[in-house]
Amino acid sequence: MTTQATPNYTYNPLHLQQSEPLVFDAGNLKRGEIIINMGPQHPSTHGVLRLEILTDGEIVKDVIPHMGYLHRCYEKHAEKLPYNQVIPFVDRMDYLAAMNSEHAYAMGVERMLGIDKDIPKRVEYIRVLVAELNRLSSHFVAIGTYGLDIGAFTPFLWVMRDREHINRLLEWVSGARMLYNYIWVGGLFYDLPVGFEERCKDFISYLKPKLIELQKVIIDNKIFIERTANIGVLPLDLAINYGITGPMLRGSGLKFDLRKVDAYSVYPEIDFDIPVGTGAMGTKGDCWDRTHVRVAECFESVKIIEQCITQLLGDHKRTREFDPQAVVPKKIRPKAMDFYVRAENPKGELGFFFRTTGNTDVPFRCKVRAPSFVNLSVLQAISKNVMIADLVAILGSFDIVMGEIDR
Amino acid sequence: MTYTFQDIKEAIQTQFGADVVVAENTALQQPQLTVKKESLKDICFFLRDDARFYFDQLSCLTALDNGVEKNTLEIIYHLYSIPFHLFFILKVESERGDGKEALPEIPSMVDVWHTADWHEREAFDMYGIKFSGHPDLRRILLPADWEGYPLRKDYVEQEFYHGIKVAY
Numbered sequence: 262m263t264t265q266a267t268p269n270y271t272y273n274p275l276h277l278q279q280s281e282p283l284v285f286d287a288g289n290l291k292r293g294e295i296i297i298n299m300g301p302q303h304p305s306t307h308g309v310l311r312l313e314i315l316t317d318g319e320i321v322k323d324v325i326p327h328m329g330y331l332h333r334c335y336e337k338h339a340e341k342l343p344y345n346q347v348i349p350f351v352d353r354m355d356y357l358a359a360m361n362s363e364h365a366y367a368m369g370v371e372r373m374l375g376i377d378k379d380i381p382k383r384v385e386y387i388r389v390l391v392a393e394l395n396r397l398s399s400h401f402v403a404i405g406t407y408g409l410d411i412g413a414f415t416p417f418l419w420v421m422r423d424r425e426h427i428n429r430l431l432e433w434v435s436g437a438r439m440l441y442n443y444i445w446v447g448g449l450f451y452d453l454p455v456g457f458e459e460r461c462k463d464f465i466s467y468l469k470p471k472l473i474e475l476q477k478v479i480i481d482n483k484i485f486i487e488r489t490a491n492i493g494v495l496p497l498d499l500a501i502n503y504g505i506t507g508p509m510l511r512g513s514g515l516k517f518d519l520r521k522v523d524a525y526s527v528y529p530e531i532d533f534d535i536p537v538g539t540g541a542m543g544t545k546g547d548c549w550d551r552t553h554v555r556v557a558e559c560f561e562s563v564k565i566i567e568q569c570i571t572q573l574l575g576d577h578k579r580t581r582e583f584d585p586q587a588v589v590p591k592k593i594r595p596k597a598m599d600f601y602v603r604a605e606n607p608k609g610e611l612g613f614f615f616r617t618t619g620n621t622d623v624p625f626r627c628k629v630r631a632p633s634f635v636n637l638s639v640l641q642a643i644s645k646n647v648m649i650a651d652l653v654a655i656l657g658s659f660d661i662v663m664g665e666i667d668r
Numbered sequence: 669m670t671y672t673f674q675d676i677k678e679a680i681q682t683q684f685g686a687d688v689v690v691a692e693n694t695a696l697q698q699p700q701l702t703v704k705k706e707s708l709k710d711i712c713f714f715l716r717d718d719a720r721f722y723f724d725q726l727s728c729l730t731a732l733d734n735g736v737e738k739n740t741l742e743i744i745y746h747l748y749s750i751p752f753h754l755f756f757i758l759k760v761e762s763e764r765g766d767g768k769e770a771l772p773e774i775p776s777m778v779d780v781w782h783t784a785d786w787h788e789r790e791a792f793d794m795y796g797i798k799f800s801g802h803p804d805l806r807r808i809l810l811p812a813d814w815e816g817y818p819l820r821k822d823y824v825e826q827e828f829y830h831g832i833k834v835a836y
Contacts, residue, residue: 273830280811599700600697612727628728667809
């Protein structure tokens, strides 16, 4: 069938093999070995990840991830757009934690412009508040779908119910449920809606017992422990060499969180802990530890949100004069420089590298160091000689988002 | 004590001789050191293993194209030391090549940091930089039979891909 857009197109099954050829030689397998293709539409791959697995019976001999099915040319687009227009594209990278990505991006551009010290405290507290709400929602998806991957259906429904509240809160703030374009370079789109702080307080008091329930139903659950403890152990030295960050690195036992290390935004004024994996149920750095860190981080995020609300109702409370766009520059034109900025996303270290030429409003180069991209690269190293079902458990514990890997 | 950019630069120069440093840019907020690409790997091993720095994390590897006029490509390595909270930025420059047969070659850093593995594949995918010594240099995001390297400044997309019109 041909259309006007595809006049020369004829279906050819060989095209698939040319565009993404197998890495393993199908004609030269040892006795008992089979190549299995998992994805790109497999439900446990969290998006459009394709895994090429070399198996011997139930044992995974080797695994090769194939990416790029969601490639949307972010970096090419960013070279054509002014800084403020890049923000919606930033949303669409890690679509589960758009506020956090916006926060990192806006922070980078502000530092390049030299206006990062002028941002009003209220704006910074609102940024941290919405980013932590979004972190909760991202961790909920991670924990819920992980349960789904390994056969627990209930927790998924529970976290989706609670995530719905967060989505509604953020929709009230920004008008969108997932892709917000709320944090602007130099400020915010709007101030919080009237009554938001109180509603948020109600939500936190609702959420606290639910988090304890979640902890009971998933990470303290015997079946869950049996399924994840001692599986997919990621030793710390390997994790650092692969550049792993975020809950995965902390799951391997290193207390490393950029919110503390770099102390950006108002995080130094807020009191919270960094949970780490200790190997309580098996070996340090196994799948259970990673999930445990995520659940524990939810409790910490709740703490941060509470302190933000106290500040937003106290020292930095709403006034008639407050303008969230007071520092927003009319023209965003940084001087010629190279700049790297990083921030702690729910998945790990999100980094932006900018090169600016000083005479346009458009970045010359905008490279993204996506946490999921780097975290996924360790999959091959730690899933040799595991069962196929455990491979799903390992992949699920990474908490990847394909929008960010393929960009 | 915390080591500054100058200290690290001097340490590199005492180890490998003064001529490994091609240029430095300290006017930036985040100063950069441009080194010879032949000695890049030794420098990286030195920075990673030296007890004064322990640059154990490669935060980011960026490739960028300066365009046809300047005719250079750059690779920028953002190093971070977790134990000492140090930052360091290394840079290498290379000719662009024509983007078809003649591709620039840069030594691969996979042996030093595994982070470089996928980042170098991405740089190869988008800029057509060959990383010599890379164990598995394939395209990572684009299809294997895609033509050209899209993030080069003079890139023109192919007209048809498997009979499907590319530009719309």
